[in-house]
Structures are given as structure tokens and as C-alpha cells.
Amino acid sequence: MPPHEDALDAGAVDVLTFRLHPLAVLKLSHRIREFVHLHDDQYQQARMSGCVIGVRRGGTVDISDTFDILHDPDPGTFDRALLEKDQEIYKKAFPDLSVLGWYSIGTNVHATDTGIHHGDYTDMQIHQTLMDANGTAFYLLLNPAINFSHKDIPVTIYERVLCNSDGSPPVSFVQGNYTVEIVGAERISLDHADFLYPSPCVVFDVLAPPLGEKKNAFRTMLFETPSGFAMFRVSDVLFRYPEDIWSSFTDPHTAHQVVRTIGFIEVGDKSVVWDNDIGPGEDIEHFILKFPIKSLVVPDAQLKFIIEKNLNISCWFNGRIVPELIWGLNYALDEFVPREKGNLSNERHFPLSKQLHEQLKAYGFSISPQLINREFITSFGYLNYLERTSNCISGDLHQKFDRFFCGLEMSEGEFVRGVAHRLHSMEEVASTPGRREALSNAEFLLAVPKKKCNTISRLKRMEAEDRGTGLGHPWVCAAAVAVGFGVMAGLCIAMKRAN
Incomplete structure (x- = not known):
């Protein structure tokens, strides 16, 4: 994914405005909580960092999303193949977005001759490596020890600058001259970003059922479409708050914040997929194995049995949550899989999800x-x-x-x-x-x-x-x-x- 042309010129304006969009806020807050909950000496030696995705227009930097960077054991290096694969996925789904910078999490920042250090790595090493790959310009340092009553967003933003030939390093960090805004923070159904609205959202988040050992902010879901199957990355928030799943799909902008399409395949004979002996079939098998999956969300219990038996891939199905996701994905399918638009019915009316039906009744609507x-x-x-x-x-x-x-x-x-x-x-x-x-x-x-x-x-x-x-x-x-x-x-x- 080539960098946005403006991203290469960090010093073009005096004051930059960084606009953090809901999905980015959600994922960054999730990473901060993860850092705090896993606060031990052994863990702190590992980097917690990722790329920030968005677009820059003049003095405004819109940060729409993030994805994690998997670091290799050698200092200053990371899994470049995984980074390139994530970028390729983003480029296909969102061609206007690019890697604008990166973030990491830490409580102490030390300026030295080689840059800003964090654990066994130097921030300058990581930053320079990403610059070589993407022309990265901005570095967001998230502080998990922030006092929420004194500061709204625990982030300090640095820019890389070219230094004069006075013996100083050719590239170094300076704290940027910036302001930070939260874009549509109240729309995060998604209101569970604890450093934005610590009450009552933290209570809800603490009481939410654990999601196992999975640490990233998305789950992978296999979904049947009229002409085949799609693979989605679905925000963990939807699994935590199933009663609100339907509301995330009533507006296309909100829907794209919680679901991302990462693949699609046409399937002629779907009966093979549900065959207990030979299912899910060679085509679907190759399609599923294209993605790094630890656990796959599937649309029904039978498919869960088939995939676990024949592909040895752990699957997840829940009779309350998955039907709500299926309703939402079907409702907004033309947004997620445009090629299916011609295969969708033109019915004026739509069936209701169970939770939507319950909430309509609560408001006193007599529904037909x-x-x-x-x-x-x-x-x-x-x-x-x-x-x-x-x-x-x-x-x-x-x-x-x-x-x-x-x-x-x-x-x-x-x-x-x-x-x-x-x-x-x-x-x-x-x-x-x-x-x-x-x-x-x-x-x-x-x-x-x-x-x-x-x-x-x-x-x-x-x-x-x-x-x-x-x-x-x-x-x-x-x-x-x-x-x-x-x-x-x-x-x-x-x-x-x-x-």
C-alpha cells in the first residue's frame, strides 16, 4: 500500500489536527487495556505496537483504523510478510486509505542519541524500518498510566524530522504541534472505549464475558452469500453486546467500522459444503486456509462439525449471537460484497432479528x-x-x-x-x-x-x-x-x- 502523498511531508503545516475515528479509538483502547492487564516484567519486554491507517488532507490527519505489528526476535525487525498481507487486504477494501504512521504503548519515554527507547527496542529503529517500507511520518505513543480525570486521550504524537549536519542523527523525533479530536465517539456502539467514557462503559466492559485467549480486536467469520461464501473480520464488540448487533448495520458508515470483508469465493454446488463426509469441499477448504485462523466463526452448528472434523480447525457458533450477525450481514450485504448486489432480492420488506423485534416491542410498536x-x-x-x-x-x-x-x-x-x-x-x-x-x-x-x-x-x-x-x-x-x-x-x- 503506497503512502499517502501528504504523509511524507510532516512539517508542511504549523498545527496538525489528528481526528481519531471510532474503530481506531476502540482498538487503541483495547490495546491499552491489554497492556495494563498483562503488566509484568516479562511481558513489558515485548513490543506492543501497530500501524495506524487513514488519510491526510492538508493539516488534518484522519486515523480510521489500526492493525498490529508482529515483531521478530531481532530488535527493530518485524514480520514484513504479515505486514504486506494486511496492507494488501486494506488496499482492496479501502483503496483511499494508507499507512500514515504507527503506535506503541509505554509509560516512559527517553530521548537519546539513537532516538526514543522502549524496552529492548528503540522506537527510532522501528520507525525507520517502517519509513523504509511505507514512508511513515507519525508516531503515536499511548500512555497506559494516564490520569483520566486530567487528560482525555492518552496519546503523544511525534513527527520524524531531518536534522542539520551538526553531528546529530540524520533523523530524530520531535513532539508534534497538534490537536486531537474524537470523530463521532458517541457512535461507537462502541461506546466501550474506557478512556473516552469511563462511566458507565467500563462497568459494562468489565462484566462482559471473556473472549478466551484471543487478543486482537476482531474475529474471523465465514458467511454464506447467494452465490458463494465471504470471509469477514468482525469486531469483538459485537460479540460482547449481542443485543446491539442489529444497530451496527442500520447505517453503512457504522457497519464498515465493525465488519471488514477480507475474501469472497463463488461456489456452484453448495451441497458439497454441508456433506458430513467430504464437506466443506476442496474450494472452500483452500479458501479457508488462505487466512491465518485460530478459531473460525461459522453460520450454523452443522458447518462447525464438518470443518472441525475434516479440516481440524476450531470453530465457534452461538445460537444467540450468530443469528444476529447473519441478519446484519444480510441486511448490508451489498455494502460488504458489491458483486452480490445483482443476486439480492428486491423485496421492500425485511425479516427482523430477534433483538430488533424485542426492542421494537419495548417502544410499543405493533410489528408486522x-x-x-x-x-x-x-x-x-x-x-x-x-x-x-x-x-x-x-x-x-x-x-x-x-x-x-x-x-x-x-x-x-x-x-x-x-x-x-x-x-x-x-x-x-x-x-x-x-x-x-x-x-x-x-x-x-x-x-x-x-x-x-x-x-x-x-x-x-x-x-x-x-x-x-x-x-x-x-x-x-x-x-x-x-x-x-x-x-x-x-x-x-x-x-x-x-x-
């Missing part, structure tokens, strides 16, 4: 398959996003600001308005990223009730319109719409009173 189309599902996904996001941000604000309102009886709306007023009164807010983010979150929460009311109203209207197509008399349809708007008016009034 004839009422559900993409517009309806997208709108309900947005409503779910507002609900989850507001809960997560509210917990964060309460953790940071409850001490300023001790002893006061306040509604949630009054509390948020009080926080916003306090932040507006601080002159230094504009120059303090943490307070600026808190103010943005407070303003988001103040806008949520109206957005939820409008979204529910739109859903009720769609429900009434679809039902009206099957009613015999226009006045009945009009009455149904009127009742729907009456209910919504009551909800809006209740929300305003609560605030």
Missing part, C-alpha cells in the same frame, strides 16, 4: 413484516443510537460534574443545563480539549429529547401509513394517524416536563 422497510429500520436505528449515546454521555458528565451540584434536587435536563452553563462561563473552555468536548456532549444531550420525539413521530407516521394501505375506509386511516400524533404529543410533553 409488512410494516418494516429500510427507512423504518434506519430510523429506529437512529432512535436506538440516541438512547445509547445519551445514556453513555450522561454517565460521563455525572462522573465529572456531580460534585458541583451536591445536595441539589435536579432533573436530568436541569443537571445538563447546569453543566453547560458552568462550562460556558469558563474562559479557558475554547482552548481546553477536555472541557470543549464536555460542552459539546452537554449540548448534544440537550438536543436529544427533541430528536427522539421527532424520530418516534416519524416512525409512528410510517407505521400508520403502512397500515392505512390495508384499511377499507380513508377515515379509519386518518383516525389512526391522529391517534399516533396524539400519543406523540403526550410523549413530547412528558419529555419537556421531565427536563
Whole structure:
């Protein structure tokens, strides 16, 4: 994957803005937690580092994703073949993205004649090796010992610079002049990045069931399509929070943050795949073995049995989680496997996943398959996003600001308005990223009730319109719409009173 042309000129602007997108935030936070949990002398000698993927446009560096670097025993070296394979996968799926730099994790940074040291390796050795391969310009050092109450993002960003011929090294690090922004952090269904929203998300993350010994942030999944099989890398977050899987697929942008296509094969005779004796067949066998897999997520229990028996590959199937993934992947299949677009049905309506159906019932919608189309599902996904996001941000604000309102009886709306007023009164807010983010979150929460009311109203209207197509008399349809708007008016009034 060739470097982005701007990535080679780190000093072109005075101040760079690094925009961390949700998937990158999620994976970096996962690596920090892993470093902290495995904090022992033997482990610290090993490098924990990876490449950062994205695009640079002028003074803005968008970091969209990361992938790990597997280091060889020799200092300053890594598995170049694996790096090139990961880059090839990225290039096919996201041709506009490139390797912009790399990250590592550590608490101590020491500037020396040879660069910045970390354990048995020097950061300059790794950086220079990656520069030779990709023209890498930026180095992100993540600090796992950061005090979350004092700093929002535990990262220091360095740039490589060419030094003068005064006896100093030809290339060295300087701390960059930069600002860091989180892009759509509240959309990370994904709100489980603990250094962004430590309450209540850390509680959820601690209580989540362990994922075995697997340390990376993705699982590999084999998935049947109309004309063959696809291989996906699926975020661990979806396995931790199965009740929210459906919501990750209602918006294409969100879907691409949690699922990545890494392969596809057409299969003419699929009956061979499910044959207990000769399955999954030679073509699927070669397809599966192309990927480095320790455990493969499969779409049903029979295929799990066949692959484990005949290929000796460990497989994973769960009757609650996998059907939700299958629903989401089918719903957004044209996004992940464009060549299947012509093989997909043009049905206006879609079956519901179990969790989606349960949440629709919880909101009081009387659901029939004839009422559900993409517009309806997208709108309900947005409503779910507002609900989850507001809960997560509210917990964060309460953790940071409850001490300023001790002893006061306040509604949630009054509390948020009080926080916003306090932040507006601080002159230094504009120059303090943490307070600026808190103010943005407070303003988001103040806008949520109206957005939820409008979204529910739109859903009720769609429900009434679809039902009206099957009613015999226009006045009945009009009455149904009127009742729907009456209910919504009551909800809006209740929300305003609560605030």
C-alpha cells in the first residue's frame, strides 16, 4: 500500500489536527487495556505496537483504523510478510486509505542519541524500518498510566524530522504541534472505549464475558452469500453486546467500522459444503486456509462439525449471537460484497432479528413484516443510537460534574443545563480539549429529547401509513394517524416536563 502523498511531508503545516475515528479509538483502547492487564516484567519486554491507517488532507490527519505489528526476535525487525498481507487486504477494501504512521504503548519515554527507547527496542529503529517500507511520518505513543480525570486521550504524537549536519542523527523525533479530536465517539456502539467514557462503559466492559485467549480486536467469520461464501473480520464488540448487533448495520458508515470483508469465493454446488463426509469441499477448504485462523466463526452448528472434523480447525457458533450477525450481514450485504448486489432480492420488506423485534416491542410498536422497510429500520436505528449515546454521555458528565451540584434536587435536563452553563462561563473552555468536548456532549444531550420525539413521530407516521394501505375506509386511516400524533404529543410533553 503506497503512502499517502501528504504523509511524507510532516512539517508542511504549523498545527496538525489528528481526528481519531471510532474503530481506531476502540482498538487503541483495547490495546491499552491489554497492556495494563498483562503488566509484568516479562511481558513489558515485548513490543506492543501497530500501524495506524487513514488519510491526510492538508493539516488534518484522519486515523480510521489500526492493525498490529508482529515483531521478530531481532530488535527493530518485524514480520514484513504479515505486514504486506494486511496492507494488501486494506488496499482492496479501502483503496483511499494508507499507512500514515504507527503506535506503541509505554509509560516512559527517553530521548537519546539513537532516538526514543522502549524496552529492548528503540522506537527510532522501528520507525525507520517502517519509513523504509511505507514512508511513515507519525508516531503515536499511548500512555497506559494516564490520569483520566486530567487528560482525555492518552496519546503523544511525534513527527520524524531531518536534522542539520551538526553531528546529530540524520533523523530524530520531535513532539508534534497538534490537536486531537474524537470523530463521532458517541457512535461507537462502541461506546466501550474506557478512556473516552469511563462511566458507565467500563462497568459494562468489565462484566462482559471473556473472549478466551484471543487478543486482537476482531474475529474471523465465514458467511454464506447467494452465490458463494465471504470471509469477514468482525469486531469483538459485537460479540460482547449481542443485543446491539442489529444497530451496527442500520447505517453503512457504522457497519464498515465493525465488519471488514477480507475474501469472497463463488461456489456452484453448495451441497458439497454441508456433506458430513467430504464437506466443506476442496474450494472452500483452500479458501479457508488462505487466512491465518485460530478459531473460525461459522453460520450454523452443522458447518462447525464438518470443518472441525475434516479440516481440524476450531470453530465457534452461538445460537444467540450468530443469528444476529447473519441478519446484519444480510441486511448490508451489498455494502460488504458489491458483486452480490445483482443476486439480492428486491423485496421492500425485511425479516427482523430477534433483538430488533424485542426492542421494537419495548417502544410499543405493533410489528408486522409488512410494516418494516429500510427507512423504518434506519430510523429506529437512529432512535436506538440516541438512547445509547445519551445514556453513555450522561454517565460521563455525572462522573465529572456531580460534585458541583451536591445536595441539589435536579432533573436530568436541569443537571445538563447546569453543566453547560458552568462550562460556558469558563474562559479557558475554547482552548481546553477536555472541557470543549464536555460542552459539546452537554449540548448534544440537550438536543436529544427533541430528536427522539421527532424520530418516534416519524416512525409512528410510517407505521400508520403502512397500515392505512390495508384499511377499507380513508377515515379509519386518518383516525389512526391522529391517534399516533396524539400519543406523540403526550410523549413530547412528558419529555419537556421531565427536563
